[in-house]
Amino acid sequence: MKRQKALEILHKYIDNENMRKHCLASEVVMATTAKHFGEDEEIWGLTGLLHDIDVEVTNANPLIHGTKSAELISDLHLPQDALDAILMHNEMAAPRARQTKIEHALAACETITGLIMATAMVYPDKKLSSVKTKSIVKRMKEKNFAASVKRENILECEKIGISINQFAEMSLKAMILIDKSLGL
Numbered sequence: 001m002k003r004q005k006a007l008e009i010l011h012k013y014i015d016n017e018n019m020r021k022h023c024l025a026s027e028v029v030m031a032t033t034a035k036h037f038g039e040d041e042e043i044w045g046l047t048g049l050l051h052d053i054d055v056e057v058t059n060a061n062p063l064i065h066g067t068k069s070a071e072l073i074s075d076l077h078l079p080q081d082a083l084d085a086i087l088m089h090n091e092m093a094a095p096r097a098r099q100t101k102i103e104h105a106l107a108a109c110e111t112i113t114g115l116i117m118a119t120a121m122v123y124p125d126k127k128l129s130s131v132k133t134k135s136i137v138k139r140m141k142e143k144n145f146a147a148s149v150k151r152e153n154i155l156e157c158e159k160i161g162i163s164i165n166q167f168a169e170m171s172l173k174a175m176i177l178i179d180k181s182l183g184l
Contacts, residue, residue, distance in 0.1 A: 002076055006046050009073055013053050021182050023049050025113035025175050026106075032174035033105050036162070044102065047082040051089050051110055066090040104156040111153040112171045115139060118146035120184045128176045128184045136168040 014020055030048030031041040054068035069086045085106040088094045098104050116131065119139050123130045139145050140154065157167035175182065 006049050024181050026110040028174045028178050029109040029171045032170055043082050047085050051086045062092040064093055066093045101160050104159045107153045108157040115146055115149045128179045133169040
């Protein structure tokens with residue numbers, strides 16, 4: 001029930017279809033990461049789904065993006081650590097450095113989705129199923145490839161005990177589960 005309400009909120013506040021796809025990808029990668037740690041998959045998934053809920057409201061202003069999210073999703077009654085993670089995912093507006101597992105996970109999960117999508121787009125068929133984990137890891141080292149993707153955020157997976165190779169594999173497999181929704 002919470003997911004249905006979250007999707008309604010997502011569609012209310014985010015018009016851009018690519019941003020919606022990013023949020024769906026972030027949801028599935030966060031849920032997979034939660035499962036890896038034995039955490040609440042629904043809450044972590046909702047955290048991924050809603051992390052950019054205020055991006056259009058704030059005009060993606062990096063100095064305030066994330067700060068309006070809690071009020072937009074108050075009807076969902078998410079736990080405080082999920083709300084904190086949403087606020088903390090944008091380090092430019094965050095009141096402190098990320099500290100908790102869910103905060104580091106969201107930063108890594110939502111960022112790797114962009115790298116994986118960009119990697120899929122260079123394949124002739126533009127399909128996630130064609131992407132290999134080693135290609136994602138290789139692209140991590142290519143600073144000019146998907147240059148706006150913050151590699152340091154992806155590497156926060158290591159702060160929570162997941163190697164970049166394992167994280168790339170987990171994230172890719174998760175995104176393949178919803179490849180039709182992502183158009184990849």
